[in-house]
Amino acid sequence: MVETTVSFVLGALIGAIATVAGSYFLFWRRQRAALVHLRRAFETELSALAYIDELAEAGEYETLTASVEKPVVYQSNADDIGHLSGEEVETLVAFYTDLYWLRDQQDIEDKKDRVHEIVEKRQRAIEAIRETD
Numbered sequence: 001m002v003e004t005t006v007s008f009v010l011g012a013l014i015g016a017i018a019t020v021a022g023s024y025f026l027f028w029r030r031q032r033a034a035l036v037h038l039r040r041a042f043e044t045e046l047s048a049l050a051y052i053d054e055l056a057e058a059g060e061y062e063t064l065t066a067s068v069e070k071p072v073v074y075q076s077n078a079d080d081i082g083h084l085s086g087e088e089v090e091t092l093v094a095f096y097t098d099l100y101w102l103r104d105q106q107d108i109e110d111k112k113d114r115v116h117e118i119v120e121k122r123q124r125a126i127e128a129i130r131e132t133d
Contacts, residue, residue, distance in 0.1 A: 031083075038080055039129050042092065045073040046126045049099075053119045061108040061115060068103045071096055085132050091125040 055064040
């Protein structure tokens, strides 16, 4: 009778541990896949904003401020950005903060230096995303 009870308890304990381990593994895999997709989405959006570099280099600042679109990936995933690495978060927030600033500018001619800083911040954000990937 004691052997049966011990076997039953041991079987239940092993089953519980296997269930917890399996559930954690699935959770970890889903989290990892979500981060990979989030990084790809940011990389795609940052790459699509390459026209900022081109317009800044050409000195077309007024055209630049008029053509900046809303950053869809950033807005849609603001809640999830904290799951990325510290460097990724820092570079993304720095770039997108300046991108919003750029969008709202009326007279950009006296702020050319800051526009070129935005170009550099976009490059740093792309590098940070790619390094972690």
